[in-house]
Amino acid sequence: MPAYRAPLDDIRFVLHDVLGTEQLRALPGYEEVTPDLVDTVLDGMAQVCEEVLFPLNQVGDQVGSTVADGVVTTPPGFKEAYATFCEAGFPGLSCDPAYGGQGLPLTLRAVLDEMVCSTNLSFGMFPGLTYGAYEALHAYGSDELKDAYLAKLVSGEWAGTMCLTEPHAGTDLGIITTKAVPAGDGAYHVTGSKIFITAGEHDLTPNIVHLVLAKLPDAPPGTKGISLLLVPKYLPTEDGRPGTRNGVTCVGVEHKMGIKASPTCQLQFDNAKGWLVGEPHKGLRAMFIMMNGARLNVGMQGLGLSVTSYQNALQYAKDRLQMRALKGAARPDQPADPIIVHPDVRRGLMTMKSFNEGARALAYHVGMEMDVILHHPDPARRQEAEDLVALLTPVVKAFFTDVGFESANIGLQTYGGHGYIREYGMEQYVRDSRIAQIYEGTNGVQAMDLVGRKLPAEMGRLLRRFFQPTHELIERESQGDLKDLAEALGQGFRRLQQGTQLILAKGMRDPNEAGAAASEYLRIFGLVAVGAMWLRMARVAQDKLAAGAGPKEAFYRSKVVTAKFWMTRILPQAHGLMASIAAGGETIMALEPDAF
Amino acid sequence: MPAYRAPLDDIRFVLHDVLGTEQLRALPGYEEVTPDLVDTVLDGMAQVCEEVLFPLNQVGDQVGSTVADGVVTTPPGFKEAYATFCEAGFPGLSCDPAYGGQGLPLTLRAVLDEMVCSTNLSFGMFPGLTYGAYEALHAYGSDELKDAYLAKLVSGEWAGTMCLTEPHAGTDLGIITTKAVPAGDGAYHVTGSKIFITAGEHDLTPNIVHLVLAKLPDAPPGTKGISLLLVPKYLPTEDGRPGTRNGVTCVGVEHKMGIKASPTCQLQFDNAKGWLVGEPHKGLRAMFIMMNGARLNVGMQGLGLSVTSYQNALQYAKDRLQMRALKGAARPDQPADPIIVHPDVRRGLMTMKSFNEGARALAYHVGMEMDVILHHPDPARRQEAEDLVALLTPVVKAFFTDVGFESANIGLQTYGGHGYIREYGMEQYVRDSRIAQIYEGTNGVQAMDLVGRKLPAEMGRLLRRFFQPTHELIERESQGDLKDLAEALGQGFRRLQQGTQLILAKGMRDPNEAGAAASEYLRIFGLVAVGAMWLRMARVAQDKLAAGAGPKEAFYRSKVVTAKFWMTRILPQAHGLMASIAAGGETIMALEPDAF
DSSP: OOOOOOOHHHHHIIIIIIIOHHHHHTSTTOTTOOHHHHHHHHHHHHHHIIIIIGGGHHHHHHHOOEEETTEEEOOTTHHHHHHHHHHTTOTTTTSOGGGTOOOOOHHHHHHHHHHHHHHOHHHHHHHHHHHHHHHHHHHHOOHHHHHHHHHHHHHTSSEEEEEOOBTTBSSOGGGOOOEEEEOSSSOEEEEEEEEEEETSSOSSSSOEEEEEEEBOTTOOSGGGGBEEEEEESEEEOTTSSEEEEOSEEEEEEOOBSSOTTSOEEEEEEEEEEEEEOSSTTBHHHHHHHHHHHHHHHHHHHHHHHHHHHHHHHHHHHHHOBOSOOTTSOSOTTSSSOBGGGSHHHHHHHHHHHHHHHHHHHHHHHHHHHHHHHHHOSOHHHHHHHHHHHHHHHHHHHHHHHHHHHHHHHHHHHHTGGGGGBGGGSHHHHHHHHHGGGTSSSOHHHHHHIIIIIITTGGGGHHHHHHHHHHHHHHHHTSSSTTHHHHHHHHHHHHHHHHHHHHHHHHHHHOHHHHHHHHHHHHHHHHHHHHHHHHHHHHHHHHHHHHTOOGGGHHHHHHHHHHHHHIIIIITTHHHHHHHHHHTOSHHHHOSOGGGO | OOOOOOOHHHHHIIIIIIIOHHHHHTSTTOTTOOHHHHHHHHHHHHHHIIIIIGGGHHHHHHHOOEEETTEEEOOTTHHHHHHHHHHTTOTTTTSOGGGTOOOOOHHHHHHHHHHHHHHOHHHHHHHHHHHHHHHHHHHHOOHHHHHHHHHHHHHTSSEEEEEOOBTTBSSOGGGOOOEEEEOSSSOEEEEEEEEEEETSSOSSSSOEEEEEEEBOTTOOSGGGGBEEEEEESEEEOTTSSEEEEOSEEEEEEOOBSSOTTSOEEEEEEEEEEEEEOSSTTBHHHHHHHHHHHHHHHHHHHHHHHHHHHHHHHHHHHHHOBOSOOTTSOSOTTSSSOBGGGSHHHHHHHHHHHHHHHHHHHHHHHHHHHHHHHHHOSOHHHHHHHHHHHHHHHHHHHHHHHHHHHHHHHHHHHHTGGGGGBGGGSHHHHHHHHHGGGTSSSOHHHHHHIIIIIITTGGGGHHHHHHHHHHHHHHHHHSSSTTHHHHHHHHHHHHHHHHHHHHHHHHHHHOHHHHHHHHHHHHHHHHHHHHHHHHHHHHHHHHHHHHTOOGGGHHHHHHHHHHHHHIIIIITTHHHHHHHHHHTOSHHHHOSOGGGO
């Protein structure tokens, strides 16, 4: 049976020592966010995730959510766990206090996301989608809609969904056919088929609030004619209870590779009553509010599952006795040595560890920038943060989920044959993490977002928000005790700069050249971005060691070693990736479809 | 619903045009292997695999093999398919005619393996293990055992297994505890628990022949004291029918991530009657006969599943309409363009295609060398082939299964959200292919075999069997119309040489340095080995084009483009891998287990 302990030491290291919780507290609105408060909140999250969510993860996979006659039943224990989750106030952790939210930093929400994804990804989908609905409604909803729905979403009493995809329209939302026809009373009648709707129907809450993309009768064609509508499962009564059943039905639940406890629904809307969120035809803007948050959350899924896979692989590597160390028996008292003595096993563990800790630091860094966007008094600083978050969103989504999947596979591999057996739990992490590379925009779409939108945006301003501080960081560390690390990061960074120039130059002439380079470029970006966080973490750790770290010496030494591992054993992938980009798109575009 | 067509054009290109079927025919014993015969055999294989095995692949996954009271039931249709497979003579395709085999080349067996793995991996496990038992028994069995069992295994009337692993002993066979005690009549009583026994119990055949690793009472400790015993499920009667039930019971079938139709059994041996195969305590030698063949076969699993995943991803990419081509609509008559217009989708398809065709060529090349080992009149040529096959076995096993898994994942990704849905079939290929990285020695173990055994063996003689012809190939092509490809291959080859030198030099001082480099080194090896086959294929294709290829022009042009793709977009991974190796093992070995 797998186990999970929230990596609180590592999390606190990033929050308090590397990023600095005092940065949060300095933001207007977060005055009460003391280090003590942060630690208390972390402890509460850890407890619920370890003791309530994680024990349901395997049963959730084995039983799954099922549908019969349009009614979806979640696995045993999910209802009770959801109640506990809501009682703890987690759905509204970072939500607006005006609607009952706790108003805590988004940085802490990122931590919660990590822990939830580590312990029960399927469970996390329910409040995750609800939060997305909250965000869109909070940003674009009319006062009437906000008053009627927001408090219910913040408390978790009602759940939310995002209804985008149709059978013929996934990435390509411009060709959706769901219609919204004015009902005459300010409301609309929504009709159409949606698929892949996460938590589209379930028994955790008495009502579900669907946010649905649809076309109004006078909609211009393509993405410029998409509207966002709020369609509740039950129309609320005057006093806020679920009233009349609305015309939306679950007609099926997909059989999936993983996240089986999360019901992925086919929904049929038949003249369902709905209300516009935001302006007509401008639904994509509101949708992207949800989508950007969701993309960062999906990145956390890659990280979260990698963390659990790592913890269990590590324990297995310490326990499993097999063969002898290459330089002679490490445990001559035993019939064989624990497999953690073997270099190739260690290589796998270090790969996971260096990704987990580096990606976590980057994710929380992004979280903190999101708090800056919300609360910083200086508009220039807010813009800076907004640029950086926009730039890094596709990187976090795609890089974290690609490497998270690889990492979950390393964890499985560490177990040998036992990794392939259901009861050990490791193969579930692989199956569950696989979806994260696909939904909320496939990782290929993320790469196109990065090179096609984010790179050229504002004459490269977004890019400079990352390049400038990274350059300064490398410069700053290029002389002292971390100069080897800075030099290694610098090499990777130069590859990233070369790739950028190449894409901008070639892509200007031929957009297919940018497209052919996009995925490999995004991966270089992720390698360097995580590398930059490692250099910052190594700096903090070295300073702690220099100051005398006492009982935490091994902890900080481990940080420095792991930073070096990332820089010298993982980051060099950038060399090969850059060589591949430099070869251009000719061989990719050459063949006619029938010549494949 | 997924589809599969045996890629006969590609297969014939490799067999007839690149490797040369006449090379086979020149070997004593293969005089009748004309190109026409080869084509007829290929057609027969394709028919059974397409029409009988493939239609059972999804139902096999969904129903699985199940156990009740020690009786294992295979999925519906498997019994009939197995009968058809045996009637076609496939179990004995390359077996000794003295025992009813067809005596056809092992090269053709490699083709059969590919097609079977492409269409129904779980099904393929049954005859696959039977063939392993045949090989060991043919090489090391006494005349009595051979007379009693070989014909039954060759015809497929009885099935075989390899019983190696025990709960505490997987990679580490030296610590097995299964005992074999002399019964006094030349037989032994075998007692112990075995796990992960593929096809350990099932309903396809009336008898099962287990080859079991066990320790005799006077066994020296470790791997020097392991014997191989033949233990039939039913003791054969005088006239060769299954007689008395032997003391071996299936006490469980694993719940696995994939290959669910293949029953992975826990077997309990209780004083089961068995007979020695080969000499006492020298069972590992016979076991490695099975194991080496099995490792190559597992490599084919990675390739085979990648082929099917590719075929379906390609079809989906041609059919699925989503978004517009970056340079303007390719199909303005449709609401969107087929996704094959998008560079990142093409990049995925080309990655799969270039692996499939290159790996196939390498696999058949190895198959042909195995035929040389069996039949060539010149002992020096036989030794050369034996060296090369020994060297390439871990590369084929690990590289093909690692990249095969990556490729199956690209196929899934091409489908977007639909790839994650069971009914589309793509996620099954991912789950099924995942085991191939683990069994018959994990890929980490393969890497250690390569750097620890094969590299230093015979003062580097094995290595020279690959390096010398590769060097000559690059030299030969370095001036003409393929000089760009030769130059690119040369760059990868130099990385491989650097890695070799580094491992030999550093590994001499510290074996952990070799261990820390092993997996990345093996991957470089695979990249270069497949690259060398691509250069050979490009040469043939160019010559065909120069001579006027007529209706096959697009086919040969595609080969040249795909060769260039491999050399310039895939092979450059070697740069990053070599940089990682060069960084050494320090950061991998640094941490104490508790500091992870």
